[in-house]
Amino acid sequence: MTSEYHTAVGADGARGDGRADGRVPAQVTRALTEVDERFGTASFLRRTLNKVFPDHWSFMLGEIALYSFVILLLSGTFLTFFFRPSQQEVIYNGSYTPLRGIQMTEAFDSTLRLSFDVRGGLLMRQIHHWAALLFVAAIIAHMCRIFFTGAFRRPRETNWLIGFTLMTLALLEGFAGYSLPDDLLSGTGLRIAYGVAESIPIVGTYVAEFLFGGQFPGTDLIPRLYVVHILLIPGLLLALISAHMMIMWHQKHTQWPGKHRTNDNVVGAPFFPAFMAKTGGFFFSVFAVTVLLAAFFQINPVWLYGPYDPTQVSAGSQPDFYIGWLEGALRMMPNPETNIAGHTISWNVFVPAVLIPGLFFTAMAIYPALEAWVTGDREIHNVCDRPRNRPGRTGLGVMMISYFAIMLLAGANDLISVHFDISLYTTTWIFRIAFLVVPPLAFLVTRRICIGLQRHDLRTAQHGYETGRIVMLPHGEFMEVESQLPDEEVARMGLEYRQGPAPELPPPVDEHGVRAPHTRNPLLKVRRALGTLLYEPELPEAREAARHELPAHGVRGELPSGEDREEAEPSRRG
Amino acid sequence: MRVRPLRIRVRHRRLAGFVVLSAALFAVGTGYGLATEHTGAAAAGDPSAQIAQGRALFLQGCASCHGKAAEGTANAPSLIGVGAAAVDFQVSTGRMPLAQQGAQAPAKRPRYTQEQIEALAAYVASLGPGPAIPGKEQYTPPKNADLAFGGTLFRTNCSACHNFTGEGGALAYGKKAPPLTHATDRQIYEAMLTGPGTMPVFSDAQLTPQEKQDIIAYINAVRAVPDPGGFNLGRLGPVTEGLVAWLIGMAVLAVVAMWIGARAKRAQ
Known part of the structure; x- marks a missing residue:
């Protein structure tokens, strides 16, 4: 570790090193003391500024989401100055000629005005929309990072649930915002949402009419969505983001395995100045990328779509990507319906648009609890898993991603059909079959790749790098010189944090002929089966080897280059 | 040394045959082309001549699928009564004649000149009443x-x-x-x-x-x-927008994060 990196052992990484080498005027000192005596600012600041953050780029994905949210608040505030959330019909009279004289809602009219007649309005709209896409994309990427590194485990289960809620709210928020301009594209989406609400057995019709204020399209929806979009969900997001960050601050980041990194410390850079500079710079980078996208790539050109009219539907109507998977689920679903006593149950809508999302999202929400139950792991974990060291979990994650990817692609099946010259119905069948076949395959393949990578790590840790140099020993034996891996690199493999063995179970039948609970209780049987399938350590011998000192085979030689030596023995210069 | 002249002679003979055949094909082709063009020029002012030219073209290029009297076959619909406008659309966009049977006739480079298209249209229009080519x-x-x-x-x-x-x-x-x-x-x-x-x-x-x-x-x-918002992404809607968000937006930000997150090189 170099001098700018600190190891905070124990609680907070507060270090009592006095920085007051410069002369501070007495007045300033007195004033600050007055403040400190009242608010206890000094100790808070010291703790805060010296807080240690681990440094790895994947820990910054959540920050993209955070900063996109800031951009969304700023640009969204600008948009509210000009947008009128009303379904009152008006005649468009603005500067976009091809729509002049058309009857449309005030919402669409004001969106056009915002785009063409307000200075900077189109840029702000595009910033807002691109930031929204990046917001959701960053949340997804961040969630994947948390999942694949096992950073949701005790003590962070609550924060996983808060993050999951944030993700769900972000999807709703995005959909509400996408619907506000009341253009032909978003209106089509709302029509589908109405149908989805109607598909819920028994109460569906009432739910739909309750949400939309009567029959579709009605005149209440846009004003309602507006309140949801600019007040209700942003408020919830803000509150939950604060909770998310405060819990994260309190629990501290996880960190990758490495030398001197344990479950009881955090190794990284202090908040001030190193991390503050980094994260501040990153904020401006996110802002820059968003504005560049908005300046050079047109997004949601509502003037081309035209105002919403329930009698019109365009080819190529898709929602934004984060809802696109729902569209795909609807598109590839076969068409069963049941009629019971005059009441139709639309399985063709209910299953793909309500049941499947419900199942998938429930699975995501309860996954940490599920894994803890199956593995019986109640330990505190502050060191990340490398994805390869948990083949089962990594496989499950890739399986889930492939489910969503296939649904998302199915949502674009008409564009795929046109641009890749595949018959539309063929794409439907391809996606139906892929939906059933690909995810399990993805699980198996990923699991296998992870095991392979683990074996590779282990081999490298035990035998070191091959140098290609052959030496002859005095007694005539030839031997390849292998260079021992630096401790630092072996530590980074995190071999000691690999999946532990499943808990020892008592024999199925004891000496009195009584069957053990796990052979009788079906729940425990399920648990056992899942544990074997998902979390059984693949390489018992590897764990064993990792636990003891790793033996080096062959002749311990020198490192091939000076650079590696540098890595191996980091200087401790101040 | 004895063999070589013989070989050369053989090659000469073969080449000669090739040249003669090519010349003959060229002469017939050109002659036919000139003759057809001549007919066309003559037909311009004369409706019956134009129909006759159209029929000749039809028998050559269309009849194998649409039938000799445009009555339609198992492979293609009847053209009686489709009108001149249909012929003009299909042939001027290159959809007809088909390169091969398929779900749909793709638009391609038109195979006929405008004058030939008009002749074909006149012939098809003569078979039954249908929409005329709009002025x-x-x-x-x-x-x-x-x-x-x-x-x-x-x-x-x-x-x-x-x-x-x-x-x-x-x-x-x-x-x-x-x-x-x-x-x-x-x-x-x-x-x-x-x-x-x-x-x-x-x-x-x-x-x-x-x-x-x-x-x-x-x-x-x-x-x-003009697309006031910048590059229009094919005007395909949210699909291409989503691709850009991930492949450009998130990719660039991930690279920036790697750059920022990378440990500074130690001063040597």
Whole structure:
């Protein structure tokens, strides 16, 4: 570790090193003391500024989401100055000629005005929309990072649930915002949402009419969505983001395995100045990328779509990507319906648009609890898993991603059909079959790749790098010189944090002929089966080897280059 | 040394045959071409001659599928009564003659000259009454065409298959609604008039000629509208936007994060 990196052992990484080498005027000192005596600012600041953050780029994905949210608040505030959330019909009279004289809602009219007649309005709209896409994309990427590194485990289960809620709210928020301009594209989406609400057995019709204020399209929806979009969900997001960050601050980041990194410390850079500079710079980078996208790539050109009219539907109507998977689920679903006593149950809508999302999202929400139950792991974990060291979990994650990817692609099946010259119905069948076949395959393949990578790590840790140099020993034996891996690199493999063995179970039948609970209780049987399938350590011998000192085979030689030596023995210069 | 001259002679003989054959083919082809062109020139003013030329072209290029009297076969529909406008649309967009049977005739480079197309159209029109090729004044939208109304008509009648901006879309069984990005005013008008492929016929009772002109005016206007927001991503909607968000936005930010997150090199 170099001098700018600190190891905070124990609680907070507060270090009592006095920085007051410069002369501070007495007045300033007195004033600050007055403040400190009242608010206890000094100790808070010291703790805060010296807080240690681990440094790895994947820990910054959540920050993209955070900063996109800031951009969304700023640009969204600008948009509210000009947008009128009303379904009152008006005649468009603005500067976009091809729509002049058309009857449309005030919402669409004001969106056009915002785009063409307000200075900077189109840029702000595009910033807002691109930031929204990046917001959701960053949340997804961040969630994947948390999942694949096992950073949701005790003590962070609550924060996983808060993050999951944030993700769900972000999807709703995005959909509400996408619907506000009341253009032909978003209106089509709302029509589908109405149908989805109607598909819920028994109460569906009432739910739909309750949400939309009567029959579709009605005149209440846009004003309602507006309140949801600019007040209700942003408020919830803000509150939950604060909770998310405060819990994260309190629990501290996880960190990758490495030398001197344990479950009881955090190794990284202090908040001030190193991390503050980094994260501040990153904020401006996110802002820059968003504005560049908005300046050079047109997004949601509502003037081309035209105002919403329930009698019109365009080819190529898709929602934004984060809802696109729902569209795909609807598109590839076969068409069963049941009629019971005059009441139709639309399985063709209910299953793909309500049941499947419900199942998938429930699975995501309860996954940490599920894994803890199956593995019986109640330990505190502050060191990340490398994805390869948990083949089962990594496989499950890739399986889930492939489910969503296939649904998302199915949502674009008409564009795929046109641009890749595949018959539309063929794409439907391809996606139906892929939906059933690909995810399990993805699980198996990923699991296998992870095991392979683990074996590779282990081999490298035990035998070191091959140098290609052959030496002859005095007694005539030839031997390849292998260079021992630096401790630092072996530590980074995190071999000691690999999946532990499943808990020892008592024999199925004891000496009195009584069957053990796990052979009788079906729940425990399920648990056992899942544990074997998902979390059984693949390489018992590897764990064993990792636990003891790793033996080096062959002749311990020198490192091939000076650079590696540098890595191996980091200087401790101040 | 004895053998070589013999070989050369043999090669000469072979080459000679090739040259003669090529010359003969060239002469026949050119002669035929000139003769046909001559007929065409003669036919321009003479309807019956034009029909005769059209029939000759039809028998050569179309009859194998559509039947010798255009009565249709198992492979292709009857052309009796489809009208000159249908022929002009199909042949001038290169859809006919087909390169091969398939779900849909793709547009390609037209195989016939305008004059030949007119002859073919005249022949098909002579078989039964159908919509005639519209005149320039008929399909060209006037300066004061009602763009906004044309847009409403377009969104009601056309965008369900051809997409919001006429970028085209998928239909059932391998068929597709083609993009309107390169269609001429006349072709759009003829398509509405004759309903090629899966497209319904929009007769003058459904869309008056003036309404058709408004639609054409709208299509032209939307094609000409510069994209004020920047690169239009193919005007394909949220799919390409999502791709850009991930492949450009998130990718760039991940690279920035790696750059920022990378440990500073130690001072040596």
